[in-house]
Amino acid sequence: MQNPENIAASTHIAVDVVLDTAYxxxxxxxxxxxxxxxxxxxxxxxxxxxxxxKHINLSEDRPALHSALRNLSxxxxxxxxxxxxxxxTEVWHRIEALCNKWVGITDVIHIGIGGSDFGPRxxxxxxxxxxxxxxxxxxxxFLANIDTAELARILDRAQPNSTRVIIVSKSFTTxxxxxxxxxxxxxxxxxxxxHSQIAHSLYAxxxxxxxxxxxxxxxxNIYPFWDWVGGRYxxxxxxxxxxxxxxxxxxxxxxxxxxxxxxxxxxxxxxxQNLPVIMALALLHQQEAMGIKAYAAIPYADALDWFPKWLQxxxxxxxxxxxxxxxxxxxxxxxxxxxxxxxxxxxxxFQLLHQGSDVVPIDFIAVRKPMSxxxxxxxxxxxxxxxxxAQAQALAHGKKAENPNDVYPGNRPSNLILLPELNAxxxxxxxxxxxxxxxxxxxxxxxxxxxQPGVEYGKVLAKPIEKALLGDSHVEAxxxxxxxxxxxxxLLNS
Ligand code: F6P
Numbered sequence: 001m002q003n004p005e006n007i008a009a010s011t012h013i014a015v016d017v018v019l020d021t022a023y024x025x026x027x028x029x030x031x032x033x034x035x036x037x038x039x040x041x042x043x044x045x046x047x048x049x050x051x052x053x054k055h056i057n058l059s060e061d062r063p064a065l066h067s068a069l070r071n072l073s074x075x076x077x078x079x080x081x082x083x084x085x086x087x088x089t090e091v092w093h094r095i096e097a098l099c100n101k102w103v104g105i106t107d108v109i110h111i112g113i114g115g116s117d118f119g120p121r122x123x124x125x126x127x128x129x130x131x132x133x134x135x136x137x138x139x140x141x142f143l144a145n146i147d148t149a150e151l152a153r154i155l156d157r158a159q160p161n162s163t164r165v166i167i168v169s170k171s172f173t174t175x176x177x178x179x180x181x182x183x184x185x186x187x188x189x190x191x192x193x194x195h196s197q198i199a200h201s202l203y204a205x206x207x208x209x210x211x212x213x214x215x216x217x218x219x220x221n222i223y224p225f226w227d228w229v230g231g232r233y234x235x236x237x238x239x240x241x242x243x244x245x246x247x248x249x250x251x252x253x254x255x256x257x258x259x260x261x262x263x264x265x266x267x268x269x270x271x272x273q274n275l276p277v278i279m280a281l282a283l284l285h286q287q288e289a290m291g292i293k294a295y296a297a298i299p300y301a302d303a304l305d306w307f308p309k310w311l312q313x314x315x316x317x318x319x320x321x322x323x324x325x326x327x328x329x330x331x332x333x334x335x336x337x338x339x340x341x342x343x344x345x346x347x348x349x350f351q352l353l354h355q356g357s358d359v360v361p362i363d364f365i366a367v368r369k370p371m372s373x374x375x376x377x378x379x380x381x382x383x384x385x386x387x388x389x390a391q392a393q394a395l396a397h398g399k400k401a402e403n404p405n406d407v408y409p410g411n412r413p414s415n416l417i418l419l420p421e422l423n424a425x426x427x428x429x430x431x432x433x434x435x436x437x438x439x440x441x442x443x444x445x446x447x448x449x450x451x452q453p454g455v456e457y458g459k460v461l462a463k464p465i466e467k468a469l470l471g472d473s474h475v476e477a478x479x480x481x482x483x484x485x486x487x488x489x490x491l492l493n494s
Contacts, residue, residue, distance in 0.1 A: 108164050
């Protein structure tokens with residue numbers, strides 16, 4: 001699949017993160033063509049515009065400036081003539097002050113969904129047992145689903161007198177979040193907490209400050225972020241508060257630093273050495289060459305089990321679009337993204353990846369150092385890594401056999417992404433690598449990666465259905481409810 005002389009050329013390093021594309025089966029001539037496609041698509045100009053705060057989110061007439069949230073250099077980031085960094089820095093100071101203020105807290109209930117949930121949840125899980133990262137030992141509860149099972153599980157364990165509640169919602173109108181927040185406030189009211197204790201316990205992170213005030217959050221407990229930060233790109237803002245609270249502000253800073261370092265690489269490296277761009281082009285190639293419709297991200301790190309879920313929203317909400325930035329139908333957009341931690345994944349859906357009738361490219365994500373300091377860690381880690389390498393090799397080369405059942409077709413592309421170790425810095429770098437890859441793909445497909453009009457329609461349709469579900473009369477199909485749904489409502493109401 002890969003000539004040995006090309007192997008060295010397939011290894012790219014940025015921020016000490018290695019990207020090895022040796023099993024992509026892309027020849028030097030094909031790579032050359034891909035880079036020229038990128039240049040023709042004006043990818044370099046798009047990257048410059050993104051960091052310069054140009055309104056690249058055309059439909060909402062906004063920039064996508066999440067990179068400013070991790071701009072630890074504090075160099076000015078101008079938005080419509082005004083530097084955003086003073087406001088960003090002020091929030092950093094407030095987060096640090098809060099870390100020092102919270103003592104004796106047993107439980108934190110973080111209420112938010114989608115982009116207001118995945119990032120902090122992933123980071124809390126990922127850094128939980130990392131050697132050298134001290135946890136403050138609070139129980140971090142993430143409440144996203146409107147299904148009360150999650151609410152019940154959390155409220156069963158939390159202790160009201162020593163609980164803090166963070167309501168996280170860019171819009172502060174998301175139904176799941178506001179209803180869950182009201183339920184948690186009622187739980188506090190029904191405990192022996194005093195009125196002022198409750199007021200002290202409630203925090204909000206939002207771009208809609210008036211709505212947070214109206215909900216009853218004290219002014220000093222509201223942490224702002226801004227409409228130029230997309231929800232799925234918001235973990236770098238105060239949305240990431242749990243990271244700072246649990247692992248200390250220094251680790252939160254390291255998380256931002258890793259992402260910032262990856263941003264500088266993305267902004268400044270030539271396309272041929274640019275990790276996010278190379279990954280985007282490899283995917284583009286596999287779409288054209290193999291017609292791929294899905295790809296998998298498999299972290300060989302149990303601590304990163306939440307990574308594919310975070311990535312699903314990032315990729316599919318950003319680039320799952322059928323029209324381009326000019327409103328014209330697109331030829332390609334985001335493939336379906338899935339994944340989970342290896343080697344568990346091998347014992348689940350790897351059968352299809354090896355012998356299924358569709359080719360599914362894979363990102364194997366591995367970490368050089370063991371991710372715990374258990375005495376067994378070194379031996380277990382070697383086996384984990386050997387599994388990771390073996391899967392990639394088997395997928396690339398396949399296997400001939402007499403019996404067709406035993407044939408592995410091979411020629412199944414994959415990347416290896418290797419982190420030196422799992423810590424806050426490299427977690428930040430990994431997430432920013434994929435964010436910048438998603439932005440590159442959007443630019444190459446000419447898709448606006450920063451809006452999400454497609455998720456709104458279902459929410460609108462839910463309203464009349466909700467009303468009908470609460471009623472006790474027979475429901476007929478109408479303009480808002482079709483015959484199938486009407487029958488289902490009647491079934492549920494019966
Ligand atoms: O419904 C999709 C979405 O708008 C996501 O883009 C967003 O991350 C999530 O809902 C939560 O939105 P909010 O932070 O405004 O509550």
